Structure formats: C-alpha cells, structure tokens
Amino acid sequence: MFIVEDKTEQWDTEIKPRNGLFDVNLKEIWRYRDLLSLFVKRDIITQYKQTILGPAWFVIQPILTTIMFMVVFGGIAGIKTGTVPQALFYLAGITMWNYFADCLNKTSNTFTTNAAIFGKVYFPRLIVPLSVVGSNLVRFGIQMALFVVVYLFYDIFMNAHVAPNRYICLFPLLLLMLAGLALGFGILISSMTTKYRDLTILFGFIVQLWMYATPIIYPLSRMSEEKQWIMTLNPLTSIIETFKYGVLGEGIFNWWSLAYSFGFMLVLLCIGIVVFNKVQKSFMDTV
Amino acid sequence: MSIAIRFDNISKQYRLGFVSTKTLSHDLNRWWQTSVRGKEDPYLKIGEVNNRATKGVSEYVWALRDINFEVEQGDVLGIIGKNGAGKSTLLKILSKVTSPTTGSIKAKGRIASLLEVGTGFHPEMTGRENIFMNGAIMGMTKKEISRKLDEIVDFSGVERYLDTPVKRYSSGMTVRLGFAIAAHLDPxxxxxxxxLAVGDAEFQKKAIGKMQDVSKGEGRTVLFVSHNMAAVKNLCKTGILLKDGSVQFSGQISDVVDQYLSDETTKGIVNNFWDFENAPGMEKIRVKSAYVQHKGNYLTVKDEFDIVTEFWNLEEGFPVNVSMHLYDINGQCVYNVFTENKPLQKGLHKAVFHIPANLMNDGIYYVNNMFVSKSASYFNHEHAHSFEILEDRGLSDWHGKWRGVIRPTFITNEYSFIESI
Known part of the structure; x- marks a missing residue:
C-alpha cells in the first residue's frame, strides 16, 4: 500500500517503537491525577477489609518492635541512647524507617504484582508507585500520632529529658526526602527485576540489612569521626539524625549532609524515572 | 472522508523460549553492537514468519510484519484471521500495552479498547466505587464519570447492587458493568x-446496538476483532485479513470474509481419492473416491451439495447398494440414506446423494459408507470423508451457535391473532 505523507494532517495520538531516554510524559501523569487519588483510596479501603483489628495493626507493630529493641539492644547489648529514654529513641527511628521500608517494599514489585492489569490497559505506569507512596502516608500518620502520644506521655508524666528545637520545622522536608528516596529506589528495583527475577531476592536482603546501616537503634554520635563520615554516605542517615535532633534534641545535625541526601534523592529519582519509563514500554514482552 | 487511524509499517518481534542466561549475553551483545560500535541491532535481522505449525530455526519470530493500512473516520473495520495470525498483538500495540518493534500508528483522538471488560475491578469495592476506578484506568476524569454515572448504571442494569461489593456479583453482572463503563468512554x-462471546442474547443485542450507534450516529471509528463471521459481516463495512502476521487481504467486508472462509475451509473439507492398488475395500468392492461436490469455494447452510462415492465392483452381477451414514462431530448419526439394491455389472460405479440447501446446520460432519449386500454389511467404509458447513445467517441480532442437529427451512409456520383479552 502506498501512503502519501501529508504534513498538514493533525495526529493526536502516535504510537512509536521506543521513546527517547528522557521522554517522560509528566503532562500525561497530571492528566491521570484522578486515577492516582482513586488508587490511594482503593489501597486504604481494601487493606483492612475482613480483618479483626483493622488499622490497629498500624500501632501494634511499632509498639512490639520498640519493646523488642529495648530488650535486645538496650537491655542485652547495652547500647546507650544518650539522654533520651530508650522507648522514645527507638520509636522515633522505627516510625521514620517504617515509612521508607514500606514504600520501598511495595514500589519495588510494581511490575510483577500489576502484570495482569498492565497487560490489558494503558495508563502511565508511574501512577502505581506514586499511589503507594501516597497511601502509605495514612499508615505513617497513624504511627506518627502514636509517637506523639508516647512523646507527650514521657514529657509530661516522666519528666524525661527531651529538647525539641526549631529544626523540628524541617520535618515536612524530611518526609519528602524519605518518600523520594523510597520511590527512586523502588522504581529502579522494580525495573531491574522484571527481567532478572533473582535480583528480587538480593534486594530484599539488602533492604533488611540497610536498617542496621542507618542510625535507628544506635545514635550516630557514638561513632568515631571517620566512621560517622562513612555512615553519612547512606542518604538515610542524615534524615533520621535530623529528625531525632529536631524532635528529641539528640543527634547530629549538619546542613551539608542533609544537602547531600537531598541531592542524592534528586539524582536517584531522575535515574529511576528514566529507567522505569524505558522498561514500561517493553516489560510486557519480558515479564 | 478523513483518515482516523493509520498503521505505518508496524512490526513486532518476539523472542521464543525461556529468558535464560542467554538473555543477558544477548543483551550485552546487542548493547555492544548498537551503542558502542554504532552498528545495526544484530537480532533484528534474523527472525522468521510466525507460522506456529512448522518448526522454526530462529529464536526470534515476527508476530507482525509490515502492517500498513488506514481506517476512515466513522468506519467499522473488521480484523479477522485464525488464531496466531497476529490479531491480539496488533490490539496490544494499539492499546499501548506493548510497543511495536518498528513502525508507527497515528490516530486522531482517544483510543479506547474493550480488550478485557472490567479490568482493574477490585472485588472488595462496591459497584459504584469500581465504576470510578475502572473509568479512571481507562482515562476518564472523575468529573466525566460523575456526569455519565446514571447512563452507565442504566445501561448495565445493576442499579440494585450498586453499593454491593463486586465480589458478590454474578459473572454476568460484572461483565455487563464493565462493558457499560467502556461503552460510555466516548473515545x-x-x-x-x-x-460478543459473553453475556446473554439480550445483552449481546444491547452491546451490538451500542457499537452501531457509536459508529453511525456519532461518527466514531470502530475496530472489531472477532472469530464470529456472522457478527463481523453484520457489523463491519470493511475488513482486513491477517495471516502469519501480515495483511493478506483487505477490502469490503464480504470479500474479506469470503477470502478467509475459502482459505480456512480447504482444511475443513477433506475429500479422499485413492489409486486402485491402495483403494480401501474388500475382494469384490474397491473404493475409488469419497467427497463432497459443491459450487464456490466453501459450503454454507444455504448451499446445496452432493455427497459422492465412486467404487469399483469386481464381480459381475454382485448385488450391492451404498448406505450412507452422515455423522455430526459428536458422533450422532444425522441420517442414513441408501441407494437401490440391484446386481451390478463389473466396473466403476458412482453413488451421488443430493443434499438440498437449508437442511443442514452449521458444523463439521463425516461420512461412513456402508456397502450392503443382501441386507448384510459387506464392507463398512468408516470416515470415508469429512466436511464443514459454515454459518450464513444474514442480518440477525443473535450471534451465538444455532442449536439443533439439522436446520430445515421446509418446516413452515403460521403466526396469527386469535382474540383480544
């Protein structure tokens, strides 16, 4: 069939083999914003249908983990938590870490768990990991409320030494950075595991160990100068430390390391989105 | 008329077999060849026509190869072809689920597919929540869905269950709701x-009516993929025939369907011919041939045809007749008819059974010819030959399988008014 190319014709939709590396359609994601909010709503509604305790699980998990840490690390191993009560120290770390780990775990298998729906209908795939980050905020909010309750309890009744300061105002930024890092790593991992499944096992293992490389169960200040420097290479270190410093007055705060983490997040997010975008076009043939 | 959608050299290549360690080495090689040395992709050159029946040499196959066609606005285009011809791949590319290897598709306006109705339904959520969910997945905004909610609910007929979780729905209700949403997308x-494979007669009627409205009333373009020739002929104006990943034929829908059927039924009709040496039979009877004789390239319920067998009688004056048993695909004998029993002279004989038009139902049939002498079976020629009779229904709202062993039109009927109540 001979086709005359007519330059004057207007085409709205064009389907081509593979887009350029940086051809990320952010406008399209904006157009699907209603889907994003519906996905968030769906996740929240359906997560605890037909469970006995429902959202209470959000609270039970960090409480039990904190008690466990108090027994094992605080009691048996005898790791000091500075001037702050152990329970508050652990709970602060766990609350922040949980949000990061939950987002990461759920976004990192975006492709494999959604293969059925991705195989049938097109929408910007990035909507799915974005909605995970959004719906986990609810869980995070409840756990944060628990932290505030425990915090006030220690402050008012126990007269504990907690010294919140103005760096507490950085909290929204810290949350944004956690979400950005989780999303960036998550979509990068999910893109890589569509083709080579055994990477799932590797990454699952890495995330488990990662918590111990982040100052959750020990204060960074207990380490020597050089070791502290190595620890801050982990982009999560400064986020957790800044949070603890602002809220509890215990921790090391440094604008430079926070800026490093922020830059790390931006670069990671860009790489993640580019790779994710490339994989989403061909993954139905490899999954 | 303007062109609504244009396919330009669309090809799709797949790699066969497992994603083994080879993938990584192929990937690395491909990366080395294309990115570092700036050469052509070494794996795009190989690959063969996707004929599943024959064993291929290459690991790469072309599921689609150089598909070129255009569809005018307001046209209903039928895409037909047997399983594995590339229909589904074409649809997947069209709905952006997978991307083509080469070529491009250009379209004016939104493309929506009814590939799988009810995609993304969450069983725990109510019908109403799922309408919003599913609509949003298909690219509608909340506002658009709210505006159409009443229409969708009305069309689906599940109003009573709107606030019940979808897991309590019957499968028919789920499909109806899914189709209702998709049908109101206004792409x-x-x-x-x-x-059309799902739902009852009433729903089929509704669905087809909606499709016709969409193309006729609103000037939208419909691409319709089906194995149901009656439905395709009914709904479409033009069509394309896919074979082994390429467009084999395109044009008016009746020509395309004709082409497809005559291609397909050469396999559906099995006529048998033998040499004297290899002929099945006994001492006195040898069968030369068993076949159907008809006009045209294929056989439909509206065609008359002859069932023929030719045989050699090797004994002068041997009294024999041919008792033809016609069986349907389930092994049910449809009828048994026979020729006159008389002594035959030595030589080649021929028995012809004339089957009138509008007697048989559509389906696959086979013939057993029993050679009977003096009321006893002398030689039973089993599975002498087989043939397929195709559907030809004309305009109808019902596209399911027509029931019955036979489908005679000589049964007349009267339909009259008796009295008012």
Missing amino acids: EILVVDEV
Whole structure:
C-alpha cells in the first residue's frame, strides 16, 4: 500500500517503537491525577477489609518492635541512647524507617504484582508507585500520632529529658526526602527485576540489612569521626539524625549532609524515572 | 472522508523460549553492537514468519510484519484471521500495552479498547466505587464519570447492587458493568475484541446496538476483532485479513470474509481419492473416491451439495447398494440414506446423494459408507470423508451457535391473532 505523507494532517495520538531516554510524559501523569487519588483510596479501603483489628495493626507493630529493641539492644547489648529514654529513641527511628521500608517494599514489585492489569490497559505506569507512596502516608500518620502520644506521655508524666528545637520545622522536608528516596529506589528495583527475577531476592536482603546501616537503634554520635563520615554516605542517615535532633534534641545535625541526601534523592529519582519509563514500554514482552 | 487511524509499517518481534542466561549475553551483545560500535541491532535481522505449525530455526519470530493500512473516520473495520495470525498483538500495540518493534500508528483522538471488560475491578469495592476506578484506568476524569454515572448504571442494569461489593456479583453482572463503563468512554476510536462471546442474547443485542450507534450516529471509528463471521459481516463495512502476521487481504467486508472462509475451509473439507492398488475395500468392492461436490469455494447452510462415492465392483452381477451414514462431530448419526439394491455389472460405479440447501446446520460432519449386500454389511467404509458447513445467517441480532442437529427451512409456520383479552 502506498501512503502519501501529508504534513498538514493533525495526529493526536502516535504510537512509536521506543521513546527517547528522557521522554517522560509528566503532562500525561497530571492528566491521570484522578486515577492516582482513586488508587490511594482503593489501597486504604481494601487493606483492612475482613480483618479483626483493622488499622490497629498500624500501632501494634511499632509498639512490639520498640519493646523488642529495648530488650535486645538496650537491655542485652547495652547500647546507650544518650539522654533520651530508650522507648522514645527507638520509636522515633522505627516510625521514620517504617515509612521508607514500606514504600520501598511495595514500589519495588510494581511490575510483577500489576502484570495482569498492565497487560490489558494503558495508563502511565508511574501512577502505581506514586499511589503507594501516597497511601502509605495514612499508615505513617497513624504511627506518627502514636509517637506523639508516647512523646507527650514521657514529657509530661516522666519528666524525661527531651529538647525539641526549631529544626523540628524541617520535618515536612524530611518526609519528602524519605518518600523520594523510597520511590527512586523502588522504581529502579522494580525495573531491574522484571527481567532478572533473582535480583528480587538480593534486594530484599539488602533492604533488611540497610536498617542496621542507618542510625535507628544506635545514635550516630557514638561513632568515631571517620566512621560517622562513612555512615553519612547512606542518604538515610542524615534524615533520621535530623529528625531525632529536631524532635528529641539528640543527634547530629549538619546542613551539608542533609544537602547531600537531598541531592542524592534528586539524582536517584531522575535515574529511576528514566529507567522505569524505558522498561514500561517493553516489560510486557519480558515479564 | 478523513483518515482516523493509520498503521505505518508496524512490526513486532518476539523472542521464543525461556529468558535464560542467554538473555543477558544477548543483551550485552546487542548493547555492544548498537551503542558502542554504532552498528545495526544484530537480532533484528534474523527472525522468521510466525507460522506456529512448522518448526522454526530462529529464536526470534515476527508476530507482525509490515502492517500498513488506514481506517476512515466513522468506519467499522473488521480484523479477522485464525488464531496466531497476529490479531491480539496488533490490539496490544494499539492499546499501548506493548510497543511495536518498528513502525508507527497515528490516530486522531482517544483510543479506547474493550480488550478485557472490567479490568482493574477490585472485588472488595462496591459497584459504584469500581465504576470510578475502572473509568479512571481507562482515562476518564472523575468529573466525566460523575456526569455519565446514571447512563452507565442504566445501561448495565445493576442499579440494585450498586453499593454491593463486586465480589458478590454474578459473572454476568460484572461483565455487563464493565462493558457499560467502556461503552460510555466516548473515545474517537473504539477497539472491540470478542465481547460478543459473553453475556446473554439480550445483552449481546444491547452491546451490538451500542457499537452501531457509536459508529453511525456519532461518527466514531470502530475496530472489531472477532472469530464470529456472522457478527463481523453484520457489523463491519470493511475488513482486513491477517495471516502469519501480515495483511493478506483487505477490502469490503464480504470479500474479506469470503477470502478467509475459502482459505480456512480447504482444511475443513477433506475429500479422499485413492489409486486402485491402495483403494480401501474388500475382494469384490474397491473404493475409488469419497467427497463432497459443491459450487464456490466453501459450503454454507444455504448451499446445496452432493455427497459422492465412486467404487469399483469386481464381480459381475454382485448385488450391492451404498448406505450412507452422515455423522455430526459428536458422533450422532444425522441420517442414513441408501441407494437401490440391484446386481451390478463389473466396473466403476458412482453413488451421488443430493443434499438440498437449508437442511443442514452449521458444523463439521463425516461420512461412513456402508456397502450392503443382501441386507448384510459387506464392507463398512468408516470416515470415508469429512466436511464443514459454515454459518450464513444474514442480518440477525443473535450471534451465538444455532442449536439443533439439522436446520430445515421446509418446516413452515403460521403466526396469527386469535382474540383480544
């Protein structure tokens, strides 16, 4: 069939083999914003249908983990938590870490768990990991409320030494950075595991160990100068430390390391989105 | 008329077999060849026509190869072809689920597909919540869905269960709700794949009516993929025939369907011929041939045809007749008819059974010819030959399988008014 190319014709939709590396359609994601909010709503509604305790699980998990840490690390191993009560120290770390780990775990298998729906209908795939980050905020909010309750309890009744300061105002930024890092790593991992499944096992293992490389169960200040420097290479270190410093007055705060983490997040997010975008076009043939 | 959608050299290559360690080495090689040395992709050159029946040499196959066609706005295009011809791949590319290896598709306006109705339904959520969910997945905004909610609910007929979780729905209700949402998407180009296979007669009627409205009243373009020739002929104006990943034929729908059927039924009709040496039979009877004789390239319920067998009688004056048993695919004998029993002279004989038009139902049939002498079976020629009779229904709202062993039109009927009540 001979086709005359007519330059004057207007085409709205064009389907081509593979887009350029940086051809990320952010406008399209904006157009699907209603889907994003519906996905968030769906996740929240359906997560605890037909469970006995429902959202209470959000609270039970960090409480039990904190008690466990108090027994094992605080009691048996005898790791000091500075001037702050152990329970508050652990709970602060766990609350922040949980949000990061939950987002990461759920976004990192975006492709494999959604293969059925991705195989049938097109929408910007990035909507799915974005909605995970959004719906986990609810869980995070409840756990944060628990932290505030425990915090006030220690402050008012126990007269504990907690010294919140103005760096507490950085909290929204810290949350944004956690979400950005989780999303960036998550979509990068999910893109890589569509083709080579055994990477799932590797990454699952890495995330488990990662918590111990982040100052959750020990204060960074207990380490020597050089070791502290190595620890801050982990982009999560400064986020957790800044949070603890602002809220509890215990921790090391440094604008430079926070800026490093922020830059790390931006670069990671860009790489993640580019790779994710490339994989989403061909993954139905490899999954 | 303007062109609504244009396919330009669309090809799709797949790699066969497992994703083994080889993938990584192929990937690395491909990366080395294309990115570092700036050469052509070494794996795009190989690959063969996707004929599943024959064993291929290459690991790469072309599921689609150089597909070129255009569809005018407001046209209903039928895409037909047997399983594995590339229909589904074409639809997947069209709905952006997978991307083509080469070529491009250009379209005016939104493309929506009814590939799988009810995609993304969450069983725990109510019908109403799922309408919003599913609509949003298909690209509608909340506002658009709210505006159409009443229409969708009305069309689906599940109003009573709107606030019940979808897991309590019957499968028919789920499909109806899914189709209702998709049908109210108002895309400029609608892709429909075998939705007629589901639902009852009433729903089929509704669905087809909606498709016709969409193309006729609203000037939208519909691409319709189906194995149901009656439905395709009914709904479409033009069509394309896919074979082994390429467009084999395109044009008016009746020509395309003709081409497809005559291609397909050469396999459906098995006529048998033998040499004297290899002929089946006994001492006195040898069968030369068993076949059907008809006009045209294929056989439909509206065609008359002859069932023929030719045989050699090797004994002068041997009294024999041919008792023809016609069986349907389930092994049910449809009828048994026979020729006159008389002594035959030595030589070649021929028995012809004239089957009138409008007697048989559509389906696959086979013939057993029993050679009977003096009321006893002398030689039973089993599975002498087989043939397929195709559907030809004309205009109808019902596209399911026509029931019955036979489908005679000589049964007349009267339909009259008796009295008012």
